[in-house]
Amino acid sequence: MRTLDLFVPYEFRDPVTRRWLASPGTLLLLMACAAVIVIWVLQKPASLSDPWRALAKFSAFNAISLLSLNFVLSVRARWMERLFNGMDRQYIVHRLTGRAAVLFMLLHPIFLLAHNSFSLEALRTYLVPGVDWPVSLGTLSFVIVCVLIALTMMFRIPYHIWFITHRFMIFVLVLSFVHAVLSGSDVGAYPVMMGALSILFAMGVTSDLYMAFFYRPLNSRKVKVLRKSSFSDILELKLMRPHGFNMEPGQFIFVQFPKVARCEFFPFSISSDQYEDHIRISIKAAGDTTSRLKDAVRKDDVLRILGPYGMFGKNYMSHDRDMIWVAGGIGITPFLSMAMNESIHPTGRRIDLIYAMRGMDDAHYDRELHRESSINRLFNYMHWLSMERGRISAEGIVREIEGDVRDRVVMICGPPAMMEALSSQFRKLGVPTRNIIYEDFNLLGH
Ligand SMILES: Cc1cc2nc3c(=O)[nH]c(=O)nc-3n(C[C@H](O)[C@H](O)[C@H](O)COP(=O)(O)OP(=O)(O)OC[C@H]3O[C@@H](n4cnc5c(N)ncnc54)[C@H](O)[C@@H]3O)c2cc1C
Known part of the structure; x- marks a missing residue:
């Protein structure tokens, strides 16, 4: 259930490392939000004279601005994930702005009702369609938001739905x-406000149109x-590598399997x-679609791919310290390409890879990793069998490796x-938060 999760849990910190979501992208976003607020205050709108009305208008202005920015943040592009230091972090910020927008949207009618002393006449205007059409448009958008929230909270709907x-x-x-422009609000009355909101709105709609109609046809191969x-x-x-496909170790692609899920990557x-x-x-049967792939996908099938994306490998290449890599189950996949890269381009640093799995039956890439380890003497590979040793822990890992973990x-x-759990344990052992890097396989949030 995503219930209360809807607004708060991601806070403004990274869920794994608990670091602030600091990145050039977050800074730009905060500056845009600050500009929106400054514009509203500097215009000294007439609504400022009445606190409830001011709060209602302010909420509406913020809701539309944040929702527009939310669409911009959904754009999948390499420059965008670079701005946020990874697509997973971009999506955390996307979710945060979405939740903030919805929160302001829900507050707007409450403040308006308070302004009108919860009168029946005001309720009639808001609830009866056509009494005041611009207001009814606002009510309709409010109803759509409530239905979407209810669906998310009440049912664990599959990703594609x-x-x-x-x-x-x-x-x-x-x-x-449209409601804000036509309903005689501050936005309609103050050109600077109108200009700022129109720019954000245009950016939001363009981003959505791009993602809905152009992103896939233009970028997929x-x-x-x-x-x-x-x-x-x-x-x-093993997929044919398209001409001009340049990748870095540790990156990922989006793949469409037309026989199983025509509309999804x-x-x-x-x-x-x-x-x-x-x-x-390497695909683990983890859910609705991935469980059907084994039977459905055949040799010579034609799939579509988007990408490559991902900053995990970039982070690995930009650091020159010794490293500890920890993979849990299918989380081994990005490390496979990184381990091969270490053998091809030895960086002279020591790397210990710990592959956690239940038992040896799950050690699918064991032989491959032992081979890399035999080629590169600075690459040390070991596995952690949880059936024998229990849950993997930072203390357990430290016992297996040489040198000071705080330098890794x-x-x-x-x-x-x-x-x-590991991130928290490594932090307790003195590893600085900035030196803990992770790849989240769940773009939707935990
Ligand atoms: C950067 C990254 C790299 C990954 N690498 C691998 C890998 O190498 N091997 C592997 O087995 N798995 C990998 N995954 C996980 C894999 O994408 C999911 O297991 C798969 O999408 C589940 O799909 P499903 O329909 O079978 O499961 P479902 O039960 O429908 O979905 C389970 C969860 O998977 C996520 N998901 C589903 N569809 C999508 C989608 N189209 N886009 C984004 N998230 C989606 C959602 O968070 C969803 O809640 C990776 C995920 C990410 C984000």
């Missing part, structure tokens, strides 16, 4: 904007399945090295609970 319902938010933005193999719950696909890390003539992805950069990829 949730994604479709999410698309309705553009109607909310358009209806809210067709690839053929060259080889398919599977072991237990993992499906491994799923993110998967590339587990082959960047010089191979193919792209390898720790990179983690695995289930959210494991990443959160």
Whole structure:
């Protein structure tokens, strides 16, 4: 259940490292929000004379601004993920602005009713369609938001259905904007306010139109399945590498499987090295779609891919310290390409990779990693079998490695609970938060 999760849990901190979500993108966003508030205050709107009315108008102005920015933050582009230091963090900020926008949207009618002393006449204007059409448009957008929230809170809907319902938010933005312009609000009366809001609105709508109609056709590339193999719950696909496909180790692609889910692209890390003539992805049967792929996907099938994306590998390449890599289950995939990169371009630093899994039956990439370890003497590979040793812990890892853990950069990829626990334990052992880097396999939040 995503219930109360809807507004608060992500705070303004990274869920795994508890660091502030500081990045150039967050700074730009905060500056945009501050500009919106300053513009509103400097215009000294007439509504300022009445506190409830002022609060209502201020909420509406913020709701539309934040919702517009929220659409901008949904754009999947390399420059965008660079601004936020990773697409997972971009999406955390996207969720935060969305929640803040919805909160302001819900507050707006409450403040308005308070301004009108909760009179029946005011209620009639808000609730009866057509009494005042611009107001009714606002009510309609409010109802759509409430329905979407109720759906999210009451049912654990599959991702693809949730994604479709999410698309309705553009109607909310358009209806809210038209409502604000026509309903005799501050926005209609003050040109600077109108100008600022129109710019944000145009940016929001353009971003949504781009994502809905142009992003995929313009950026996706067709690839053929060259080889398919599977072991237990993992499906491994080797895909033809499109011409001009440049990747860095640790990156991921979005893949569409037309036979199984025609309208969706799923993110998967590339587990082959960047010089191979193919792209390898390793897919764990984790949910509705991934469980059907083993039977549905065949050799020579044509899939579509988007990307590559991801900052995990960039973070690895930009640090020159010794490292500890911790992978939980399928979280091993980004490390596979990074380990191969370490053998091809040895950086002279020591890397210890700990691969946590239940038992040896799950050690799918064991042989491959032992091979890398034999090629590169500074790359030390070991596994952690939770059936024998219990849950992986930072203290346990430290016992296995040489040197001071506080001088290491720790990179983690695995289930959210494991990443959160390890991050907290490593921080307690003195690893600075900035040296804990992780890849979140769940863009929607934990
Ligand atoms: C950066 C990144 C790299 C990943 N690399 C791998 C990998 O190498 N191997 C692997 O097995 N898994 C990987 N995953 C996870 C994989 O994408 C999900 O397991 C898969 O999408 C689940 O789809 P489903 O429909 O089977 O499951 P569902 O039960 O429908 O979804 C489970 C969860 O997966 C996420 N999800 C589903 N569809 C999408 C989508 N289209 N876009 C974004 N998130 C979605 C949602 O958070 C959802 O709650 C990665 C995820 C991310 C974000």
